Amino acid sequence: MDHQGEDALREPAHRVSPRAVGYWRLTAAIGTLVTWAVLVAALLLWPDRPGWAVALGVGLALAAVVRPALMPDLRYRWHRWEVTPTAVHTRAGWITVEQRIAPISRVQTVDSSQTGLMRLFGLRSITVTTASSAGPLVVECLDEQVADRVVADLTRITGQASGDAT
Template sequence: MSDVGVGAVVEGPVLRVPAHRVSPRAIGFWTVSALLGDAVLVAGALVAWLVVPGAPAWVGLLVLLLAVAAVAHVVLMPRIRFRVHRWEVTDTAVHTREGWIGRETRIAPISRVQTVDSRQGALMRMFGLASITVTTASAAGPITVDCLDTDTAAHVVAQLTAITAATEGDAT
């Protein structure tokens, strides 16, 4: 039975923030991505409101509110994400923090890493960005580090490959 009661403070090491930020170009990438998605959503809602005969005026108000929310999303989300998103790779673990409304922190021991992949879509290529995905033996799924400079992503993939090759264990 534990000696720790309800409301007790457990002392121990404090989890620090991962050391590295994503590329500053991530702000532009996330802005354009949000703008494209939100524009389609608002345009679709506007067309639906205008095409439906006899649609009540309150539907127009909802479309307007959707447009205002979309503008706020496009303006705020990329900057908040940039401040929050962090990553770090050490000889012992991969550590990430992400989110813009909620926050998620993930740490995967190097001994659990199974594969390391990089991804670069067309829009990411335009911004000179790439993402890496670290697949682990975890039910929580892979760890992704989005929006690294292309060269940084290639370096991190090579670094993780070298570290995991030198690490004993079977990643299960």
């Protein structure tokens, strides 16, 4: 099968909000602090720890620092989304890449959500539920205004689609 021809699947057109990088960096840094707290507690509560445990702890501590430094930029580079009159298309992941396409006729619900930290960054996520056993499509970290517009557009488009979304 020729994947270079006109039938090749193209990547979704839109990136998430650039502010998602700061949001992901902050959430990863919080995870780093939790990891370090657990490691310090283990260090204090396990006085006769073996050498392998120390090496493992150092490795975890270093990985916890690298994650907020690298992951947000890579995640921003790879996460994409698009809504057309016929489908919702998402791509997520930078190690394991997942592409999902849901025909508009299969959309059952469109929800938006916003955590407290997302609110600080002016971000919102959209969840598109379909009749698929693979679960919903999620578009993370859109600007609030973009998310509102996409929800309104999807509501309008799905209201015009024929079929029962099952």
